[in-house]
Amino acid sequence: MSQPYALFHRENxxxxxxxxxxxxxxxxxxxxxxxxxxxxxxxxxxxxxxFDARSALELNPIYQGKQAAWMQKKxxxxxxxxxxxxxxxxxxxxxxxxxxxxxxxxxxxxxxxFESLDQGLAWAEEQLAPQE
Numbered sequence: 001m002s003q004p005y006a007l008f009h010r011e012n013x014x015x016x017x018x019x020x021x022x023x024x025x026x027x028x029x030x031x032x033x034x035x036x037x038x039x040x041x042x043x044x045x046x047x048x049x050x051f052d053a054r055s056a057l058e059l060n061p062i063y064q065g066k067q068a069a070w071m072q073k074k075x076x077x078x079x080x081x082x083x084x085x086x087x088x089x090x091x092x093x094x095x096x097x098x099x100x101x102x103x104x105x106x107x108x109x110x111x112x113x114f115e116s117l118d119q120g121l122a123w124a125e126e127q128l129a130p131q132e
């Protein structure tokens with residue numbers, strides 16, 4: 001069995017941190033990753049996601065395409081419950097790649113890209129705050 005592509009930290013739900021492990025995506029571990037992503041919505045509650053890519057080694061275009069397709073398929077679910085997505089990407093090159101991906105496949109909810117986890121967590125928590 002392959003190592004996990006990502007770990008899901010839900011101890012501060014509705015703030016969910018998805019920590020990429022640095023393992024290469026495989027058909028097996030990416031399928032588990034997408035299933036875990038969907039589990040974030042099972043309670044049908046408002047959530048905010050922080051994708052922690054500090055340990056990510058690459059953005060494989062094949063799997064980025066699969067994630068984009070998953071987001072399109074689940075667009076209504078994501079728009080209904082997700083208040084925002086923070087991407088923590090310290091590597092400048094990967095931030096540029098991510099920006100290019102979002103130009104081709106826009107995010108269905110507000111999002112920001114950050115260099116540090118603290119910045120991403122703070123922004124995500126703001127997205128969960130009641131709107132006045």
